[in-house]
Amino acid sequence: MAGVQGPRTFDAFTGRYAARTAGLTASEIRALFAVASRPEVVSLAGGMPYTSALPLDAVGKLMSDLLATRGAQALQYGSGQGDPALRELICEIMALEGVVGSPDDVTVTVGSQQALDLVTRIFIDPGDVVLAEAPSYVGALGTFASYQAEVVHVAMDEHGLVPEALRAALARVGDRAKFLYTIPNFHNPAGTSLSDARRDEVLAICMAAGLLVLEDNPYGLLGFEGPPTQAIRARGGSSDGNDHVIYLGSFSKTFAPGLRVGWVLAPHAVREKLVLASEASVLCPPALNQLVVAEYLTTQDWQGQIEVFKQIYQERRDTMLSSLETLMPAGTTWTHPTGGFYVWTTLPDGLDAKIMQPRAITARVAYVPGVGFYSDGQGRRELRLSYCFPEPARIAEGVRRLAGVIEAELELLDTFGPALTARAVDGATTPGPGLA
Numbered sequence: 001m002a003g004v005q006g007p008r009t010f011d012a013f014t015g016r017y018a019a020r021t022a023g024l025t026a027s028e029i030r031a032l033f034a035v036a037s038r039p040e041v042v043s044l045a046g047g048m049p050y051t052s053a054l055p056l057d058a059v060g061k062l063m064s065d066l067l068a069t070r071g072a073q074a075l076q077y078g079s080g081q082g083d084p085a086l087r088e089l090i091c092e093i094m095a096l097e098g099v100v101g102s103p104d105d106v107t108v109t110v111g112s113q114q115a116l117d118l119v120t121r122i123f124i125d126p127g128d129v130v131l132a133e134a135p136s137y138v139g140a141l142g143t144f145a146s147y148q149a150e151v152v153h154v155a156m157d158e159h160g161l162v163p164e165a166l167r168a169a170l171a172r173v174g175d176r177a178k179f180l181y182t183i184p185n186f187h188n189p190a191g192t193s194l195s196d197a198r199r200d201e202v203l204a205i206c207m208a209a210g211l212l213v214l215e216d217n218p219y220g221l222l223g224f225e226g227p228p229t230q231a232i233r234a235r236g237g238s239s240d241g242n243d244h245v246i247y248l249g250s251f252s253k254t255f256a257p258g259l260r261v262g263w264v265l266a267p268h269a270v271r272e273k274l275v276l277a278s279e280a281s282v283l284c285p286p287a288l289n290q291l292v293v294a295e296y297l298t299t300q301d302w303q304g305q306i307e308v309f310k311q312i313y314q315e316r317r318d319t320m321l322s323s324l325e326t327l328m329p330a331g332t333t334w335t336h337p338t339g340g341f342y343v344w345t346t347l348p349d350g351l352d353a354k355i356m357q358p359r360a361i362t363a364r365v366a367y368v369p370g371v372g373f374y375s376d377g378q379g380r381r382e383l384r385l386s387y388c389f390p391e392p393a394r395i396a397e398g399v400r401r402l403a404g405v406i407e408a409e410l411e412l413l414d415t416f417g418p419a420l421t422a423r424a425v426d427g428a429t430t431p432g433p434g435l436a
């Protein structure tokens with residue numbers, strides 16, 4: 001009887017798992033979640049949108065009206081490709097970044113995370129190469145690992161992905177590369193954006209090599225300075241460019257991540273495979289959530305709400321940058337995002353963000369160590385700070401605590417040498433955008 005057995009300490013199925021499960025590891029962020037959620041800890045770790053700023057009453061009314069008027073449809077199975085009316089609205093949103101796409105080439109997904117999974121599933125065999133920025137989005141790296149892809153990182157600087165580094169990486173891996181994964185706007189975790197000129201160059205390099213670009217753009221409408229930059233998918237001059245880009249979008253950052261609604265715009269032939277893969281995975285994206293999003297877009301001032309979000313995030317970004325400027329010890333550098341949620345920070349030489357993390361938690365501040373954003377062990381001196389969720393006063397306090405921890409680490413380093421602090425740094429070079 002199962003009830004009389006003691007607690008199991010071993011997994012009885014160890015020998016039965018598929019080889020691909022070896023790539024499934026808890027992300028740095030998941031591991032941190034429990035401790036970072038304690039109220040006394042200022043969490044600069046999570047990238048959670050500030051959903052308290054949403055018009056929650058209006059959204060609640062919209063949902064109950066929806067159920068009252070179209071409940072049977074909202075609670076029914078739907079199309080595997082996604083609700084046609086929502087796909088049309090999605091095309092209007094993408095047009096804000098210059099993308100001309102047909103609703104027929106859009107597939108609605110369960111967040112853009114599912115889109116990442118589907119694209120990887122249909123293109124990657126074990127051992128295939130994915131080119132990705134250094135650093136890159138931890139959730140995408142997890143997906144690539146779960147399909148046993150080899151991730152080859154491409155260096156970034158303050159203008160985003162470095163085209164020369166992309167050429168060099170392509171020369172090394174050749175046809176083993178299946179696609180370039182890039183986050184051109186307000187990069188997670190780097191906080192940088194790919195410059196206009198580089199967007200054209202990156203697309204030209206990939207087109208010449210016959211390589212797909214996977215453009216992941218959840219933050220594009222959250223820029224603080226001027227109108228959105230034209231997407232890579234909108235470039236190339238002709239339909240040729242469009243045939244080389246798979247574009248991912250999401251309502252998670254501009255509306256609500258809890259609804260789990262994202263999308264993928266893909267060349268037609270790719271779209272057909274994506275829909276089949278999605279049907280095999282979820283049958284169809286949730287009808288209720290899609291209708292909520294479509295209703296929100298048609299009955300609420302969703303663009304005005306994005307302005308509200310932008311003001312909130314900009315104030316928090318300003319607080320974080322000015323606190324870093326005032327408080328951080330010499331030798332610490334960080335990026336200057338012009339939108340989105342993240343600041344990428346590089347510690348003074350000799351420090352290790354992963355080793356420092358328990359001391360930071362003791363000092364009641366949480367961040368995400370940089371190593372999780374690379375698939376090859378780089379990033380020990382780096383860490384990600386998020387300003388999207390805490391109130392400005394908490395951000396300032398969090399940075400103050402972090403600066404204190406870094407100062408204490410530097411003192412240890414000064415007194416005892418690298419042995420007690422950062423032996424694990426091992427002189428690794430970090431090509432991420434660790435800029436002043």
Ligand SMILES: Cc1ncc(COP(=O)(O)O)c(C=O)c1O
Nearest residue numbers: 111112113137188216250252262
């Ligand atoms: C770059 C990037 N891509 C994809 C996602 C996943 O977003 P979604 O909530 O749409 O699945 C995130 C979430 O943080 C992200 O930062």
